[in-house]
Amino acid sequence: MKKTLTLIAAALLASMTLHAADKPTLTVYTYDSFAADWGPAPKVKAAFEKANNCTLRFVPSSSAIGSLRKIQLEGDKTQADVLLGLDTSTADMAKATGLFAKHHTDTSKLTLPAPYKDDTFVPYDYSYFAFVYDSNKTHKVPTSLEELASMPESFKIVIEDPRSSTPGLGLLLWVKAQYGDKAADYWKRLAPHILTITKGWSEAYNLFLKGEADMALSYTTSPAYHIIAEKKLQYKTANFAKGHYGQIELAAALKSSKHPKLAQKFLDFITSETFADIIPTTNWTYPVRQTAKGLPEGFKSLYVPKMILMDGATVQKNRKAWIDEWLGAIAK
Amino acid sequence: MLKLLWRFRTTLWPGLIVAILLLGFAGVLFGTLYYEAGGIAPFPVSDRILSLLKFTLFQAILSTLLSLLLGLLLAWSLAHQPRFCCRGMVVALFGSSLVLPSLIVAFGIITVLGNHGWLNQLADLLTGHTFGSYVYGLSGILIAHVYLNASFASLGLLRAFESIPIEKYRLSTSLGLSSWQRFRTLEWVAIRSTLPRIGITIFLLCFSSFAIVLLLGGSPVYNTLEVALYEAVRIDFDLPAALQIATIQLMISIALLLIASGMPQGLNNLKQPSRFIPWPEKRQVALFQRSVILLLSAIYLLPLIAVVLDGLHADIPHLFSRPLFLRSLGMSLGIASVSTVLTVILALMLADARRHFGLPLRIAERGTIGRLFGLLIAFSGNLYLAIPSLILGLGFFLIARDMGGSMTSWGITAILTANLLMSLPFALAIMIPAMAKTARRYDKLVFSLGLSPLQRWRYADWPYLRRSISYIAALSFSLSLGDLGVIALFGNQEITTLPWYLYQLMGSYRTTDAAGVALVLLVLVFGVFFAVQYGDPATGESHAAR
Structure with a gap:
């Protein structure tokens, strides 16, 4: 009991001293795995603090949408200076709130596979959604969405729910982009192959790793983790020639930030070479800029598909209707 | 006053x-x-919420009934096998079910019963066929809910059995009642009042279940109201809608608690609680009771063993x-x-x-x-x-x-x-x-x-x-x-x-x-x-x- 109180007191004290420092503190709201000890956060913090004589603080939520909702709930009392982690499909939700400031970062030199230009959001990494499989266990793999739907009944996949997860929404848009009006029909054909639809990426990927399904919806860059961190070569992606839906991750500064200049410097920093060298082996995605060092070895064997991407405004306008359509098709 | x-x-x-x-x-x-x-979003609710509510109620009622049934069977067996070896351990084991983190249990259940789980591997080995992915869907939701709640029910019911006075058992022994007659005339009367209280707690737990429902449900057909709530808060940021859903849950809980409060407390017989029921069971009945205890303990332990084995790799x-x-x-x-x-x-x-x-x-x-x-x-x-x-x-x-x-x-x-x-x-x-x-x-x-x-x-x-x-x-x-x-x-x-x-x-x-x-x-x-x-x-x- 006494120990606990000391612990809580220590935690309180620690949070107070954080604010007491006279260096300016830049607060970044982001998703959990970015802020994790093994994520990009520690290295980004060290590099940015050294260059700008400030304190950089990451505040994690379980998802970037969660961070956005937190900012909305906090209103003008929010401590957030920057929101990092939304993607092109969700950034328009944030823009609609009117809480975010325009940026001055030069994004013209960035090497993105699909054009992205926005006055509020700055891209910092990207990847492609893909189905990952274990080549030791699964030998016949589909090469298109169409082939996936016509695999034998016993071929099972795990996907995420588009209402609670970005990969889930990504697949929904992927199907929509390729099938248009016939998307609902496609989902009906795909439904028998769907083992289960999980709340988030974690559950889906863990089910796959347990051997429950042949493939799980993840990223083309997922095998890089297994290659580099685990020295396992059997995890591969099912490569679809018609292209894969992309995810470009973004950051933006808040209008209410007390350190707008520092926030702008942070947005410049996330498009810098230093940041680009940190990203691949911490966030397991591609950086938005080529660097002198280049990509780590494990990334070179990855499949690089054509990127399919809808513009954010279209997604924002139709998301609800498309999710309803998906629910109607898959629930039968 | x-x-x-x-x-x-x-x-x-x-x-x-x-x-x-x-x-x-x-x-x-x-x-x-x-x-x-x-x-707050105006009532009546939309068709989608209504259909989610219907399924939520359906699965919660079904989970509750199954949990009570299995819990009753287990409690009855435990009550009549006081000298069963390591009975104290078994009781403590089942007592822990409530506190197990549900996501860990769900993954444990998948290791045992999943598409590629132990059961299917065994079936494949023996017959060359598997049961397939039966665990995803309504069955999975029910299995996980019953797993977590039947043991909780059994503990509450075991106490009810044990609070039946020894004198009553002595009387019914001397009347020469069979095990079934004894259950109907003596035990059922005593535990009847405990059932609704335990049932309501289980019902509300299953009603608000979320992670398990999504993981094992398999499809939006088997979504619960909590999913709609999550959607309203996180995705649409529609607080009036969220409040509406929360109000529905609140009303249902109030209604259930009102019903429960009208029931007797079930504490009529407190003279001398029977830790040891003076009732020598017939051999077949005793055998059946022991098998129930053994079988359910094994089923209960398997997913936990799976979690342990998984963890040992770390x-x-x-x-x-x-x-x-x-x-x-x-x-x-x-x-x-x-x-x-x-x-x-x-x-x-x-x-x-x-x-x-x-x-x-x-x-x-x-x-x-x-x-x-x-x-x-x-x-x-x-x-x-x-x-x-x-x-x-x-x-x-x-x-x-x-x-x-x-x-x-x-x-x-x-x-x-x-x-x-x-x-x-x-x-x-x-x-x-x-x-x-x-x-x-x-x-x-x-x-x-x-x-x-x-x-x-x-x-x-x-x-x-x-x-x-x-x-x-x-x-x-x-x-x-x-x-x-x-x-x-x-x-x-x-x-x-x-x-x-x-x-x-x-x-x-x-x-x-x-x-x-x-x-x-x-x-x-x-x-x-x-x-x-x-x-x-x-x-x-x-x-x-x-």
Whole structure:
């Protein structure tokens, strides 16, 4: 009991001293795995603090949408200076709130596979959604969405729910982009192959790793983790020639930030070479800029598909209707 | 009446004030949300919510009935096999079901019953065919819910069996009743009143189940109302809609608690509880009962063994050298300790106040006032089942925002409150009948001797309640360890608990480490549970064997 109180007191004290420092503190709201000890956060913090004589603080939520909702709930009392982690499909939700400031970062030199230009959001990494499989266990793999739907009944996949997860929404848009009006029909054909639809990426990927399904919806860059961190070569992606839906991750500064200049410097920093060298082996995605060092070895064997991407405004306008359509098709 | 209220002031008012404070807290919570949302979405609800509500009710009713049925079978077998080897251990084992983190259990169940689980592998080996992916869908939801709740039901029912006086058993033996006749005429009457109370708790737990439903449900056909709530809060940011859904859950809980409050407490026979039922079972019946115990224990253990085996792949010593793991562990243990102390104190206060109503020699034996107070305490003790944890977290966050101050301390307060609310329904389910029993047993004596409340506690209540208190403490400690729900909005780098750490690992490819943390969590929960049950010489096996 006494120990606990000391612990809580220590935690309180620690949070107070954080604010007491006279260096300016830049607060970044982001998703959990970015802020994790093994994520990009520690290295980004060290590099940015050294260059700008400030304190950089990451505040994690379980998802970037969660961070956005937190900012909305906090209103003008929010401590957030920057929101990092939304993607092109969700950034328009944030823009609609009117809480975010325009940026001055030069994004013209960035090497993105699909054009992205926005006055509020700055891209910092990207990847492609893909189905990952274990080549030791699964030998016949589909090469298109169409082939996936016509695999034998016993071929099972795990996907995420588009209402609670970005990969889930990504697949929904992927199907929509390729099938248009016939998307609902496609989902009906795909439904028998769907083992289960999980709340988030974690559950889906863990089910796959347990051997429950042949493939799980993840990223083309997922095998890089297994290659580099685990020295396992059997995890591969099912490569679809018609292209894969992309995810470009973004950051933006808040209008209410007390350190707008520092926030702008942070947005410049996330498009810098230093940041680009940190990203691949911490966030397991591609950086938005080529660097002198280049990509780590494990990334070179990855499949690089054509990127399919809808513009954010279209997604924002139709998301609800498309999710309803998906629910109607898959629930039968 | 007033005189009585004064006479029982020291034992009545603390509990009543706690109850009123808890209800007041819920009021402020909903009020803040209502103010923030600027209103509530108008009723009637949309077709989609209606169909979600229908399925939610359907699966919750089915889960409850199955849990009660299986729990009854198990309790009946345990009650009639008092000399079954390691019976105390089996009882303690099933007692832990409630506190197991549900996501860990779900993954354990998948390892055993999944598409590529042990059962299917065995079937493939023996017959060349598998059962396929049967576990995903309604069956999976029911299996997981029954797994978690049937054992809870069985413990409550076992107590009911054991509170049947030996004299009644002796009488029915001499009448030459068969096991079935005995069940119908004697036992069913005694346990009947316990069933609805346990059933309502299970129903509400299943009603608000979320992670399990999504993981094992397989398709949006099997979504529950919580999914709609999540969608409203996180995706659409439609607070009026969220409030509407929360109100539906609140109404259902109130209705159920109202029904439960109208039922008798089931404490009619308290003369001499039968720890050992004087009833030699026929050989076939005894064999059947033993098989039930063995089979259900094995089924119960398998998913846990799966979690352990998975966890053994992890480098546990290395885990203990990581600062973040140690910090999460420390914070989880600290929070669980404080939650436990708070839960025990509040449960005692509430139960002490509650027993003034509905008993002779006290304030009101029957009638409206007694029922009203009973309802007040029942409702304040069951808030967690009535308010979705997403709403609890959201409301708390808004209150914190309006009051200002350090988010870290607010976050810890929110976790403590959530843990407390989560443990109270179970703590009260045990404490209220136990305290009512001691009141029935000692009231005449205590009042005629004119003992002070402290003396009463020392000589009458404590010796009798010790066992229940340590059980509640273990329950609440373990429940608090496994909790995840409420801290999402408060998450920052100062607050990190073991389940949070586990989820963080799962969310970034570190599956093996995550399995290791799950194992540590499981060992902690069981360790605490068994230590408390066995550590106290007055409890556990030695007590059961007396």
